[in-house]
Every structure is written in C-alpha cells, then in structure tokens.
Amino acid sequence: MRTSTAFLRDEDELREMQQELRREKKTLTNQLHTVTMQLAEREQVSAALKSELKQLKTSAALANVMRQVPRSATLSSSGMFREQSKPRTAAEWGERVLDQKLENQCLAEDLLALKTAVQDKQLAVQRKQKQRDDMNTKLARVPRRHLCTLVDLQVEIGRLLEEKRALETQSLRTSPQMEPEKLSAGKLEASTKTALQNELTSLEITTERYKEELRQWELKIDCEKARLAPLETRLESLQQELQRYEDSHVLLRSVFLRLGPASRDGCVALDAALAAFQTLTPLDRPELSSQDMLVRLKEANIFSSDGLFEQQRVSFTQFVDAFGCLYKS
Numbered sequence: 001m002r003t004s005t006a007f008l009r010d011e012d013e014l015r016e017m018q019q020e021l022r023r024e025k026k027t028l029t030n031q032l033h034t035v036t037m038q039l040a041e042r043e044q045v046s047a048a049l050k051s052e053l054k055q056l057k058t059s060a061a062l063a064n065v066m067r068q069v070p071r072s073a074t075l076s077s078s079g080m081f082r083e084q085s086k087p088r089t090a091a092e093w094g095e096r097v098l099d100q101k102l103e104n105q106c107l108a109e110d111l112l113a114l115k116t117a118v119q120d121k122q123l124a125v126q127r128k129q130k131q132r133d134d135m136n137t138k139l140a141r142v143p144r145r146h147l148c149t150l151v152d153l154q155v156e157i158g159r160l161l162e163e164k165r166a167l168e169t170q171s172l173r174t175s176p177q178m179e180p181e182k183l184s185a186g187k188l189e190a191s192t193k194t195a196l197q198n199e200l201t202s203l204e205i206t207t208e209r210y211k212e213e214l215r216q217w218e219l220k221i222d223c224e225k226a227r228l229a230p231l232e233t234r235l236e237s238l239q240q241e242l243q244r245y246e247d248s249h250v251l252l253r254s255v256f257l258r259l260g261p262a263s264r265d266g267c268v269a270l271d272a273a274l275a276a277f278q279t280l281t282p283l284d285r286p287e288l289s290s291q292d293m294l295v296r297l298k299e300a301n302i303f304s305s306d307g308l309f310e311q312q313r314v315s316f317t318q319f320v321d322a323f324g325c326l327y328k329s
Helices: 002-068 079-085 090-140 150-173 178-248 250-258 270-279 290-299 316-327
Strands: none
Touching (some): 002 090, 250 270, 250 316, 270 290, 270 316, 290 316
16 A cells, blocks of 8 residues: 555656646746747837938938038029028028037937937847747757647646546545555655755765865875975986996995905905905895805806816906896896
8 A cells, every 4th residue: 555655646746747847838938939029029129210210310411411512502593582591691690500500419319319229229139039048948958748739738637637536536535544654654755855855965065075175185286296396306317327326336346446456467356355245235135144155156157167266366347247146136
C-alpha cells in the first residue's frame, strides 16, 4: 500500500509539473503575442513620426529656399499686389524680419520636439524588442514535447480531469486508518527534505571556503615559484661550475703533486696513493683499508697484474681512475 501511495504521489507531482509547464507556456505565448502587437504599434507610430519629420524638413528647406529667392522673382505680375505686399517703411521691414525670425524659431522648436519624440519612440521600440527577445528566450526553455496546439491541450486537460476523478474515487475508498500513516510519511519526507537542504547548504559553504583556500594556496605557490626561480637558476649555475671543477681534477692534481711524483716518470708509489685515497674519503662513504682498496682496484684492472702491487708506480691518469673506481661507482 505504501508503494502504491508513493506511486500516486509521484504521479500527482508529475501531473502538477506538466500543468505548470503548460500554464507557463500559455503565459509566455500570450506575453509574446502582446509584446509583438505592441512592437508593431510602436513601429507604426515611429514610421508616422518619421514621415512627419521628413515633411517638416521638406517644409523648412522650402521656406529657406523661398527666403533665398531674389525679391524680383517673388513679386507678382500685378502692380497692385506688388504695391500691397511690399513694405514701404523701415519699421514694416523690421516687423517682417522679426515675424520671420519668430516663425523660424517656432519651426526649429517644433523640429527639436519631433526629434526628441522620435528618439523616445525608438528607445521604446528597442525596449520592446529586448522584451520580445527575453520572451523568446524563456519560451525556448520550455521542452518541445510540451508545445502543442489548443486542441491537444484541451484533450490533455480532459484526460487529466478523468484521472483526477478516478484518483479521488480511489482515495475515498481507502480506509481512514491510512490518514495518520500518510501524515507521518509526509512529515518524515518534509523533515528529510529540510535536513538534506541544510546539508546541501553547508556543503556549498564548505566548498566555497575550500575554493577560496585553494586560490590562496595557488597564489602562495606562484609567489614561491617566483621567489625560487632565481635560486634555481643560481643552483643550476653552481652545479655546472661544480661539474666543471670535478672534470678538471684540480683537487686530485694538487694531492698528486703533494705526493712528490718522480721526475723521470711522473709517478708515485702505490702505498702513498692508497694513503692519499684514505685521506680523500668522502664523508658519506665508509673508510676503506688499503687491502680493500687493492682488491677493488685489482677487480677493476686499474693497474697491470705484472709484479707485486706494492711495488707498482701510479701515474696521474691511474690516480684519477683509481679514485673514481673507489668513490664514484
């Protein structure tokens, strides 16, 4: 019974969602139609105003042309009319000039007012177009499967009403004892939903805090990289210098010369070389005895196997090879 109740509740929610989508689609469609009609009216008014403005510009241009025509061309062929229309005194001429200036000023004010009105209408048309685009955007968010004709909507409404009546009839037949269970299930669902929302809010806050900490750590890492870049460059140069120093064998040559190589062959005694190797033992390597050194050098074939090792002489090249064999392998 609980399963059927949950199924019915899900069906009710689905139907409510469908009805809300249909209502929203109908509202958006009506708004879009209204905005389209208003936009068309605004465009008609704008076209009329533009036409009036064009006529006024034509009239103003015609008036300017008429003012610029020579005086002899404006006079009529009738001498009586010419004598009546032509001012006779300077005061009449001044009055006519003043009247013409006032008329021009009125025309300029009317033209400015019409330009302002046209600009206002254009702004209103732009707002309506933006509103229409917003309505189109909202309407585009509605799923296409819910966009149907008015007949389809009426058929769907009828079907939903029949389902509602059937569900109401079925709910009346159920036992009244199910009401407390429904109430407890609804309270439990509401409390669970509230707890989940609170947990989601706290998780979102924690996520934002972690994101902010991550950004701060990234900034710190960038600062450390910028600070370490010259140090790494310096370390690399020092390592290169150290490698060049090791390749030059300056230290080994100095120790070899201190052993006093013979002038005839430039070699030193083997026991003196072994003693020097013990002195040159690195701190991270264990100290080797002379016997261990001889064994390793024998295995590496650093010296010839002819005669006794103790009686052999060591050249500088053999000295360098022996040191590398003992401490660099």
